[in-house]
Amino acid sequence: MASTAVVQVDLQGKLPKVASGKVRDLFAVDDKTLLFVATDRISAFDVVMENGIPGKGALLTALSIYWFRYLQSEIPDLKTHFIDNSLPSNLDNSLSSSLLDSLRPRSMQVRRLRVIPIESIVRGYITGSGWNEYKKSGTVHGIPLPAGLAEGQKLATPLWTPSTKAEVGDKDENITPEQARGVIGDAATAQEVERLSLQIYTAAAKRAEEVGIILADTKFEFGVDEENGNQVVLIDEVLTPDSSRFWPKVTWEENLGRAQPSFDKQYLRDWLTSQGLKGKDKVVVPDDVVERTAAKYQEAYETITGEKWKSG
Numbered sequence: 617m618a619s620t621a622v623v624q625v626d627l628q629g630k631l632p633k634v635a636s637g638k639v640r641d642l643f644a645v646d647d648k649t650l651l652f653v654a655t656d657r658i659s660a661f662d663v664v665m666e667n668g669i670p671g672k673g674a675l676l677t678a679l680s681i682y683w684f685r686y687l688q689s690e691i692p693d694l695k696t697h698f699i700d701n702s703l704p705s706n707l708d709n710s711l712s713s714s715l716l717d718s719l720r721p722r723s724m725q726v727r728r729l730r731v732i733p734i735e736s737i738v739r740g741y742i743t744g745s746g747w748n749e750y751k752k753s754g755t756v757h758g759i760p761l762p763a764g765l766a767e768g769q770k771l772a773t774p775l776w777t778p779s780t781k782a783e784v785g786d787k788d789e790n791i792t793p794e795q796a797r798g799v800i801g802d803a804a805t806a807q808e809v810e811r812l813s814l815q816i817y818t819a820a821a822k823r824a825e826e827v828g829i830i831l832a833d834t835k836f837e838f839g840v841d842e843e844n845g846n847q848v849v850l851i852d853e854v855l856t857p858d859s860s861r862f863w864p865k866v867t868w869e870e871n872l873g874r875a876q877p878s879f880d881k882q883y884l885r886d887w888l889t890s891q892g893l894k895g896k897d898k899v900v901v902p903d904d905v906v907e908r909t910a911a912k913y914q915e916a917y918e919t920i921t922g923e924k925w926k927s928g
């Protein structure tokens with residue numbers, strides 16, 4: 617991967633900045649279009665680290681684009697916000713070539729939509745915050761589950777387990793599907809979000825399984841296309857190591873009942889926990905943890921797409 621991490625993106629005022637999330641910076645191309653730029657920032661337990669993971673932004677963008685294309689071929693009625701991975705032409709003419717080279721692989725143009733304010737999580741396996749809740753109450757997001765499940769066990773059927781979508785600095789909270797329907801408001805929209813989430817999870821889990829990866833859980837976001845009969849559209853990043861837990865299938869069974877090895881930010885989460893830094897601000901991640909995390913992300917990309925990762 618490239619040697620320095622890009623944690624801030626400066627377009628020198630050429631496009632207005634619309635928002636800045638934990639990982640992405642969004643710029644307005646026009647009224648209907650955003651330039652969606654993934655930086656190399658990394659967050660864990662809802663806190664952004666001081667330093668980034670070199671190459672991560674480009675990798676997340678490339679993997680999201682892979683999945684947008686894959687999902688559209690598998691689910692013909694699915695609409696996504698992805699337009700293309702070009703830069704708007706006015707940038708091409710006005711920024712330095714080194715800035716353009718850094719920007720190109722980490723950016724995509726997307727349709728600007730009204731964001732539905734929930735994190736549409738689907739869980740096929742019980743782990744993470746779902747496992748913590750189950751241990752206490754035998755439920756996941758308020759949904760009762762059979763007694764005696766082990767950590768990492770496969771659920772009888774994938775579950776739609778949404779959470780709130782917190783403002784920057786706040787924590788997402790697990791809620792029941794019923795509460796999520798209330799947040800979404802319109803019943804038909806809520807039903808469509810649930811249906812699409814489960815359908816996308818199932819298609820992606822099947823693809824992952826073919827290459828030896830278990831998609832334990834993942835998070836989607838959806839927007840509403842108000843100019844097209846309030847159609848529900850898949851937005852944001854999709855099925856990346858930031859938004860998903862990917863486990864190697866070969867070691868799943870032997871690790872039932874404890875944490876699974878994974879191709880995602882679990883390595884960073886475990887390091888933070890072991891150092892007593894979980895949820896703390898201003899954490900500088902040491903070089904070896906940066907490198908191991910980068911290697912995990914790269915392994916996820918290469919296994920899923922079947923393509924070698926070209927460092928930027």
Ligand code: ATP
Pocket residue numbers: 636637638639640641642650659697726727728729730731784837839851852853
């Ligand atoms: P995280 O995803 O790590 O929880 P975050 O929500 O702050 O953090 P980022 O990925 O840094 O997210 O920023 C992306 C932001 O862009 C999110 O707030 C997301 O809801 C929003 N977004 C995604 N797609 C669109 C779209 N098509 N139109 C408008 N906003 C979008």
Ligand code: MG
Pocket residue numbers: 637639852853
């Ligand atoms: Mg996000």
